[in-house]
Amino acid sequence: MSAVLEVTDIKKSFGGIHAVNGVSFDVRQGEILGLIGPNGCGKSTLFNCILGQLTPTDGEVKLDGQVVTGLRPSELNKLGVSRTFQLLQVFPKLSVRENLILAGQEHQGNMASRLVGRSDAGLTEAANQMIGFFKLDHLADEPAGGLSYGQQKLLDAAMAFMGGPRLVLLDEPAGGVNPSMLADLKERLVAINREKNATFVVIEHNMEFVMSLCSRVMVMAEGKVLAMGRPDEVRKNPAVIEAYLGH
């Protein structure tokens, strides 16, 4: 299997603090890679460097073998890279359906056709399917701001999939989501992974969620990669137990 994402020796410093200090890894087509580590170990900073929200101090990011370091987030999204955020990032005043249409519209046509063409960019059907897939049917016309936290998390994830991405980076998708909804979310993610052969990288603190969802897990500590391997290998790794899983 070929690598969708190749990250080589990424470094990011803020003043004297090395938030990410030389991280290299790759993610294979169709894989679900977990990314764990204690708070402040540089996971989110690494995400932001990969996604163009931060410019890395050093290092290289390749997407399908093409160097994409320094591209803007919107350009990366057009290339099929999508994300969710650690803190909720839906558009509260727009309805659930409008949020989803917004999430997909820039992948339809060009600037001119989006101005003169249909107001839904031809996405109402796709949005409705996504709403059904994430079981948000009864909320389709509600303003997203009125949804419960867990429902907004589902919408946030659904939005990341509207552009038909090949690579999705999920930053703590399970945080604050209740157990039954979490099972739903996991089931949805696995389904999209299987059906669309989409590749995921998931930051998560919920160990049960990570270990059952991911095929490989990468452990970070103090800006570096501490371990990488199958969930059961990582769980037994003494360094990982020491740094993170222990007690």
Next chain:
Amino acid sequence: MSGFARPLKIALGLAVIAALIIVPMNFNRYGLFILSQWAVMSIAAMGLNLTLGYAGQVSLAQGAFVGIGAYAAAIMTTHGWPLPAAILVAIVLSFAIGWVLGYPALRVQHHYLAFVTLAFSTLAFLLFRNESWLTGGIYGISNIPRPHIFGIATNKPLPFYYVCLGSLAIVSLAVWWLIRSPWGRAFMALRENPLRAQSLGIDTRRYTLMAFAIGSALGGVAGALYAPLTQYIDPVPFNLSLSLDLLLMVIVGGAGFYFGPFLGAMIAVLLPEWLRFTEGYYLMLYAVAVMLLLIWSPTGILGILDRYLAERRTKAASALRAVAKSRLETVQ
């Protein structure tokens, strides 16, 4: 979006349009001038509402664009060009300058951006005043002709009012189309959460520049109508206070609401006339009224309506839930 039934809304809209066409037929010269001014200022305020209300980019330069449009129209029509050509030039010129003025917004936001646009406003005023070879300086440009539309002279107040009203109608339809299009949705995303917008593939740079350029272009259209309306222009009406007036119209009417600028312009243009009987006190009353309104409803007059409708929807929804619940209990 609203709680009114669709046929009721259409009927109301048609009634307002009919009234705007028929009622002014009996107005005197002055009444028609005021109403024409309302139409022109509504166009400028709609432009600012796009930039500020929908896309969330603060601008204190809309008055300058009205000035740019007005001078373009005044200079061209006094040299024998037809008004539609002048309007076209005003649009292109304001669009291009607005696009360039958008660049600072890619780096700074909120009050910093307000200051950048304020500086531009001052610069434009100085150009109008000092470049007398082009603008006539402090003496301005007089004898600005009114156009012939389809062979009909619009010199008299009523026909020219219809020119202004027709222009307002065209701009209103265009803006309605724009905000319903994916562009409108992208503008709102820019205002609500630019970071998330970027991660969804929305080119925030391009949309920010577009928001400035289109909003400014509408300022230019308003200016190109203002010149033949007053038939005489000098730099004074286009100083910073016009930009502040337009900002007030957008905020008072309700920023980010489609009908906000119509309402805001109506209040800003008509209220001073209605309060004229108070003589010297009208500005004070106006100021106090604006302060009270913004304390009560920071989202403007349409914000009050929006809140009321939202409350009613919530109540209706909870009433439905209560009914459903009691039915469930009966079944059990």
